[in-house]
Amino acid sequence: MKYVAGIDIGSTQAKGIIMDEHSEIVGKAILDMETNMGTAAQRVFERVLANANLSYSDIAFTVATGYGRYRVTFGDLQVTEISCHARGALAEFPNTRTVLDIGGQDTKAIRIGDSGEVTDFAMNDKCAAGTGRFLGAASFALEMPLSDLGPLALKSTRPVKITTTCTVFAETEIIGHLAKGHLPEDVLMGMHHSIATRCASLVRRVGMAPDVTFSGGVSRNVAMVALLEDVLGTPLNVSSQSQFMGAIGAGLYALDNLQAAKRSQTAYATGSK
């Protein structure tokens, strides 16, 4: 049995998956990013190998994705997270035609054609408002873990409108609202709404078509899912493995290359060193 690896070096977390020739996932690992991307890539690779009970020599092909993909020195090919997230979403939800991925400081809207090809994409530029960082600011200001934000926000009955467009200044605004006596859940729901409207405009920019798959770490936030479904007016596919969607897509590209090598054909996806 041959195995392939997909390594996703993102801005806030490094993810790794290992899959076998039948695209079954046999190992997963996730850890927080550190300043040295190369070291983080190496660590997550070792972690996922341990999780799969495999060694370096068992991995026939590795595809790296994410901003840190060029720092994955042991990778065979780099593919952007645009293509990888599209591929990962399609693998779990074959009717996906639009992907919304909200990561730590990056939000992407990806449009997929009927043959599974990416036809268009849009990303946030110059500003991390509307990304997981916005929720990170809320977590810091409210002194509560990220995982608690969604359930608490859903308890809101009178959401507060968050007016700032800046993630950095959002902290000040949250503290200001709390000082005025607004409830944390109402402030939180306002923050979630702010993210949802910003992300919805990205989705509309590429043209939304069903099914819409929501991926990335922020998709684990139940309030975000509910709000986006409301703002976009469509149910969303959310995977239990949404954080790994990029790594899964990278693994599938690795599998393509493995299969192509078997047939002595050239590599499938464009990539560069």
Place this chain on the structure above:
Amino acid sequence: MPKPDIAIASSLCNVYIKWAEIWERQFNTPAFVLDIPGKRFAAWKSAAGSPQHLSDARWVEGQFRDLIARCEQITGKKFVMDRLAEVEEHVNEMIRLWVDILAFNQNRPAPYNSMLDGLTYMGVLNAWRGTSEGVEYMRLLHEEVAGKVARGEGRVSDERFRLIFSGTPCYVNMRRLIELFEIHGGVFAASDYLTYAAGGLDCAGLFYDTSRPLESLAEVTTLASQMGLSNHFFSHHALAQQMKDFSADGIVYHGIKSCRTVATSMADNREYVTTRHGMPTLYIESDLIDPRYWSDAQIKNRVDAFFEVLEQRARLEGR
């Protein structure tokens, strides 16, 4: 660099007006800003010789006369009409050659990258505009590029995708921006920058009538501005034609902070070519000259993803 004696700007570019204001403050340089009427609405027809065109041209001609008087005052020299005619004759020849050079890139492979070596060609066209040296350069350039076409020599050894660039360069990262595309075998066969930043005369076969130098200067300037730059808001049909002429595989839009005139139209233009023509497009942002707006990782990420889109499309089309 010597201190400027006069700064001449026009209503076509708010940034140049700001630069002129800065020189005014720093060097006491007098500023002269031409008001050149633009297109007033989407279906505006800038027909040469039409009553509207001639009315606009007379408005511009009046300002040129004022400018002449101002320059005579500053330099102490009299304006010589024959000298203007001579300069215009040189410009005519340079533009004739420029039109050909732009068209050479319709060949496969494209002999030059319109947003790299093409910028150098245009730089000389502008800096030596109207001079005999400029004419000589354009003739040599024409010969050189024609030779490359004849030998099938491309800008890149493996031209994989032919692209159109809409917008200005990022001058502080001029080469880097284009390299990000060339490493994937992507060449910019055409760009609107080489039209509007070169005066716009090439976009409609405009040449000076040297028997009426000043009137013709006003008439051509008015038309070239309306068709070459003001046109930016309504340029989608011209772009659709360019997509065919240059066998484009994709269009890259470069939105910048420094020029709203150029950047404002891009979102709508992109929507048009994507939805009506199914053309893959990429939108990236930085700036003409402000290095603070350049984000290498963000731009590289988008460019890499764009080429993955092009490759996937090419694979589906069996290319």
